[in-house]
Amino acid sequence: MQAIGLNAYLIVAAVLFCLGVINCLSRKNAIGILIGIELILNAANLNLIAFNYFSTTAFAGQIFAIFVIILAACEAAIALAIIITLFMNFGAVNTDMANRMKG
């Protein structure tokens, strides 16, 4: 018998996900958007590991979480490269400035 049920973890993950969405949508700084994406990925990982713990599916959830972490590392490296390129071209990382392809 567990003192903390599955619902508690899922609700914490939902709150984290919504904070990440706010972060992604409201920031102008590209790195702020990246921070929001990290929050969202962490919320997903918490869900995976909580479901893994409260079921008998051996380690499927934990292995999924490992792949999420790997992809998060890839994504952070690529995003930082794009942000630095953006900075070299525009002199700032404000996403509003990168509107050259706007019709």
Place this chain on the structure above:
Amino acid sequence: MPNSDFIMQHIGQISAFALITMTVLGSALISTFSRNIVHSAYALFFTLLGMAGYYFLLGADFIGIIQVIVYVGGILVLLLFGVLLTSRSLDQIQEPQHSASLGVVVGVSVLLLAGLVFAIVSNPWIRIAAPAIPQETTQSIGRLLLTDYLLAFEFSSVTLLAALIGAAYLVRRREQ
């Protein structure tokens, strides 16, 4: 309804959960609503550490360690490097203000949260079995990664290599 005996038996687990939740949600709030991008990145540090605490609480000790090494030691440092490399002055770190639609965004997110919480609470999650006591997480995960999940594992390593080469290519010094 849990009686007081039950609560006393699990006081350690409950207080650990409460402490981690306060850390995670508090720092995530700071990270979301702080105007200063450096403060956001530092608040993310505590969020990521708290997530590792959750993983330990859920018996996923290997993932907890990986979380600390990769997220806190790698991605967060990369983010801070990014912040400090791309700011010429202090007022570039300080975001002038959130975009004007912050109220709309928060409203939509609160609606989303309400929907998610309703879906979570109203769903009678059927427990497949009592939570198994995990043993030898590292050994089991290592064996699974090299047997059942070998293809995904190799694909992810190739993806990581391609991402790193791509990142190095993107920020190369361009010849004039």
